[in-house]
Amino acid sequence: MEWVVKVGGSLFGEYAVKLCESLVGRDVMVICGGGNLANLLRDYDREMEFSSTATHKSAILCMDILGILLADKIKGAEAFYSLKLAQKALNNGNLPILLPSQFLNQPDPLEHSWKVTSDSLSLYIAHHLKAKLLIATDVDGIYTREPSHDGAELIKSISAKKLLNFGETSVDEILGELLLQFKSDCYIVNGKHPERVISVIEGRNAECTLIGGI
């Protein structure tokens, strides 16, 4: 497959549904973030201090849950635990949504911490599939400073190396390191505007940020 589109948990609900509907029939597999379910886990974790492995596994199950629910609302989409079945669905013109827990359980490749979120996990899966990664989120991309602040400007393109020193952004802390390690790029696009996502997928210009790890 050509693209993995990670649909941020912040889009979950109608935005995620509309975005995914526009992806049916394209060479795309979707992975969902954990959204408010994962945020609730963070609250539990602050209160109870679980091991990083327990929260890591639990957060991945939140991605499974939102994937199941999202697939349920979209005609032509189906949720799969298996990459093989996901590819088969794609070949048949359907939109596969990967429930990542089983794939990520076996090789279990990434650090267990809140620094690794569905962004980095999606990059790992995209890399495994030799697919490109697009992260759909609820802001237009990466900004020169917090988007809510005066003078914050959208960055069209940034190297993963530069991102490492960027502090908190709309993507997780490990993504930059992994992009460098995998020599990969990734696009950050506002998923509330499906036409931007489609533009990027079709190789056209769109408002977004390209993070370059090559």
Place this chain on the structure above:
Amino acid sequence: MEWVVKVGGSLFGEYAVKLCESLVGRDVMVICGGGNLANLLRDYDREMEFSSTATHKSAILCMDILGILLADKIKGAEAFYSLKLAQKALNNGNLPILLPSQFLNQPDPLEHSWKVTSDSLSLYIAHHLKAKLLIATDVDGIYTREPSHDGAELIKSISAKKLLNFGETSVDEILGELLLQFKSDCYIVNGKHPERVISVIEGRNAECTLIGGI
């Protein structure tokens, strides 16, 4: 095993941990309710109206998540997807916490609706294991009327048949029907008082409600 103890999601946090700590070394397997994670699913469902199968499967994954987190906090407890491994852990003196998604995926025996919650699912599993069921919750048992109302009295014992006409109680709507179908009993006990749970398990008297389906 002799007992399945369902630990209500409302106990999740320190109450659930303390209760489970008191169960280590006893002939008990624990199953967790879905707690606030499942409540969040209900909110999503109200907003987006998923199919009953999607919410059913998702709610069971919430039980898995709280099971993983609970096991993480308890010395001598371990979480398992497999009943066989859970039994093995019990034989070794550990407290198994069942993550029910895989077991419930195969036979998939119960109606998919919010009427079936972790109460009925736990009864189904207990029945399969020929074990007794104790439901630990955050109230003392079943009351003559809403516990918060004046004059509400705890019921020591009630037939499952009578429970069917009882309206909303601290257990789910299908439990009574299943108890009749399986010719089983079940105890509703306040899990904030582990000593009551231990008393019931040891065959002694305790403040609780026995629901009789025999």
